[in-house]
Amino acid sequence: MERADVLPMLGEVFREHGFEGASLAAITARTGLGKGSLYHFFPGGKEEMAAAVLAEIDSWFETHVFAPLREGEDAPAAIRDMLGKVDAYFRSGRRVCLVGVFALSDTRDRFSDKVQGYFAAWRDALTGALRRAGLADAEAAERAEDGVLAIQGALTLARALHDPDVFTRTLKRLERRLLA
Amino acid sequence: MERADVLPMLGEVFREHGFEGASLAAITARTGLGKGSLYHFFPGGKEEMAAAVLAEIDSWFETHVFAPLREGEDAPAAIRDMLGKVDAYFRSGRRVCLVGVFALSDTRDRFSDKVQGYFAAWRDALTGALRRAGLADAEAAERAEDGVLAIQGALTLARALHDPDVFTRTLKRLERRLLA
DNA sequence: TTTTTACTGTACCAATAGGTACACACAGCG
DNA sequence: CGCTGTGTGTACCTATTGGTACAGTAAAAA
Numbered sequence: 001m002e003r004a005d006v007l008p009m010l011g012e013v014f015r016e017h018g019f020e021g022a023s024l025a026a027i028t029a030r031t032g033l034g035k036g037s038l039y040h041f042f043p044g045g046k047e048e049m050a051a052a053v054l055a056e057i058d059s060w061f062e063t064h065v066f067a068p069l070r071e072g073e074d075a076p077a078a079i080r081d082m083l084g085k086v087d088a089y090f091r092s093g094r095r096v097c098l099v100g101v102f103a104l105s106d107t108r109d110r111f112s113d114k115v116q117g118y119f120a121a122w123r124d125a126l127t128g129a130l131r132r133a134g135l136a137d138a139e140a141a142e143r144a145e146d147g148v149l150a151i152q153g154a155l156t157l158a159r160a161l162h163d164p165d166v167f168t169r170t171l172k173r174l175e176r177r178l179l180a
Numbered sequence: 181m182e183r184a185d186v187l188p189m190l191g192e193v194f195r196e197h198g199f200e201g202a203s204l205a206a207i208t209a210r211t212g213l214g215k216g217s218l219y220h221f222f223p224g225g226k227e228e229m230a231a232a233v234l235a236e237i238d239s240w241f242e243t244h245v246f247a248p249l250r251e252g253e254d255a256p257a258a259i260r261d262m263l264g265k266v267d268a269y270f271r272s273g274r275r276v277c278l279v280g281v282f283a284l285s286d287t288r289d290r291f292s293d294k295v296q297g298y299f300a301a302w303r304d305a306l307t308g309a310l311r312r313a314g315l316a317d318a319e320a321a322e323r324a325e326d327g328v329l330a331i332q333g334a335l336t337l338a339r340a341l342h343d344p345d346v347f348t349r350t351l352k353r354l355e356r357r358l359l360a
Numbered sequence: 361t362t363t364t365t366a367c368t369g370t371a372c373c374a375a376t377a378g379g380t381a382c383a384c385a386c387a388g389c390g
Numbered sequence: 391c392g393c394t395g396t397g398t399g400t401a402c403c404t405a406t407t408g409g410t411a412c413a414g415t416a417a418a419a420a
Contacts, residue, residue: 001367018285021200024408035409036368045409096284103340104281105198112342119340145337145346146330146353153333157325160283160299162292170329173322181397204378215379216398225379 003041011053015098019107054114069125075133093158093167183221191233199287234294249305255313273338273347
């Protein structure tokens with residue numbers, strides 16, 4: 001087993017339990033790795049594990065979501081692609097956003113830069129795409145903020161109501177609202 | 181000190197640390213109450229404390245937000261009032277939603293009914309008001325869902341970006357979007 | 361073949377977790 | 391006065407927490 005294989009499993013543990021709630025015992029159970037291996041891969045302990053997961057998430061979004069949003073020729077198509085990728089990533093509302101989980105509660109302060117960076121990058125990339133799609137600067141910024149926050153809110157509400165469809169519906173609504 | 185005086189302080193501790201992160205030590209520090217008093221007021225321990233806080237929040241929203249939304253003569257005015265109350269409650273984006281915090285992570289399962297009930301009540305009350313404001317059923321339901329989720333998302337994004345204004349802006353945008 | 365290197369399990373640690381037991385204070389009241 | 395109920399501090403309990411130390415294994419590199 002390589003370090004890279006562990007990251008997704010770590011991500012799920014942090015997603016489900018939060019940073020504080022993700023005990024070494026839970027991590028061991030989920031990954032099948034003992035403390036020996038865990039501390040071999042992540043000498044910095046839980047903090048390094050969470051940082052590594054955050055970095056991997058950031059990199060995934062960077063290549064699959066943010067970059068296409070910035071560089072896509074056809075801006076409206078890039079935005080639609082973003083929504084598709086997001087739907088897949090969050091398993092149509094059945095999965096929660098780790099960065100969002102960290103953002104609430106005081107775990108944010110521990111990973112302040114990464115959390116802030118993730119959302120800022122997303123918002124800015126989307127703003128750019130909306131501008132290229134023909135919107136005025138102010139309008140583009142406003143809709144981008146609205147889009148990012150709607151996705152987060154939809155994940156929260158979907159989970160609270162045990163109703164993943166909330167997320168799917170929101171994505172559909174967003175497609176119309178962003179590109180209108 | 182009475183039990184009722186403790187609840188707001190408990191609420192802040194859970195808000196900031198989440199359920200798992202809110203250690204008895206943190207609770208003691210915040211409330212100034214030792215274990216003796218704490219377990220006198222809440223024999224059920226942390227679980228009962230969190231349940232009591234959740235109940236108090238629910239009751240506050242019921243009387244100040246949900247009920248006016250259901251019973252207000254002037255529906256558009258009731259919706260505007262809701263936004264005002266929400267802005268005050270969440271301190272213009274500087275405070276986070278406890279129920280939202282619990283909804284993410286596995287704390288949700290512990291308080292599943294309360295979490296679900298809170299958001300369902302909010303959404304349904306808002307749906308009703310929008311209908312009374314003249315919207316068709318489907319459109320009203322859609323906008324209500326959108327409104328509740330935007331508030332949650334705005335709180336998350338505001339906190340992630342260290343920028344409470346995100347919340348204020350969202351509330352403004354929402355006023356236009358809901359009543360348009 | 362020898363020597364590294366990457367990995368893993370076990371035992372252990374001090375600190376903290378949530379929770380209990382109980383003696384005590386101090387009202388209000390008869 | 392004495393009694394009773396509501397609070398509160400202290401001491402204590404066991405389980406678990408995150409983390410360390412280290413001996414061992416196995417495979418690759420020399």
